[in-house]
Amino acid sequence: MHEHGPAINLPRLDHVGILVRDLTSAVGHWSDRFGVEAARTVEIPVMGISAVFLNIAGAEVELYTVHNLDVLDTALEEAPAKLDHIALRLPDADGPELGGCAIRGPGRADPIAAPILLGDATHVWTEPPGIDVLLQLIRPSF
Numbered sequence: 001m002h003e004h005g006p007a008i009n010l011p012r013l014d015h016v017g018i019l020v021r022d023l024t025s026a027v028g029h030w031s032d033r034f035g036v037e038a039a040r041t042v043e044i045p046v047m048g049i050s051a052v053f054l055n056i057a058g059a060e061v062e063l064y065t066v067h068n069l070d071v072l073d074t075a076l077e078e079a080p081a082k083l084d085h086i087a088l089r090l091p092d093a094d095g096p097e098l099g100g101c102a103i104r105g106p107g108r109a110d111p112i113a114a115p116i117l118l119g120d121a122t123h124v125w126t127e128p129p130g131i132d133v134l135l136q137l138i139r140p141s142f
Contacts, residue, residue, distance in 0.1 A: 087136035
């Protein structure tokens with residue numbers, strides 16, 4: 001038993017997101033260096049995003065790119081890649097409050113009005129005060 005209650009009620013690390021300029025090359029480098037394979041590939045045309053999730057024991061590494069080159073250049077500046085976010089999967093729809101937090105979509109600094117529904121969960125990207133790292137919060141949508 002965890003001191004704050006059963007571990008089942010705690011958020012779990014879902015994945016670490018890395019924004020990359022060249023998705024094919026990045027996947028190749030990760031695969032060659034660590035011997036990992038793609039667990040799944042995701043295309044989200046409405047958001048202009050392509051992603052490959054690599055199977056790493058315990059959590060996944062998401063390598064993703066944004067097809068809008070202006071957005072990509074702004075986000076990456078001169079770098080070929082950058083650690084972009086840490087994704088936490090929350091145990092239920094009643095997770096931490098986002099009061100005082102700007103929420104946004106993936107790979108973009110512009111705020112969005114509401115969480116994004118992907119599959120059976122809602123997703124927001126936010127930088128809560130005091131946390132100082134971009135978090136992707138994944139909540140069940142039920």
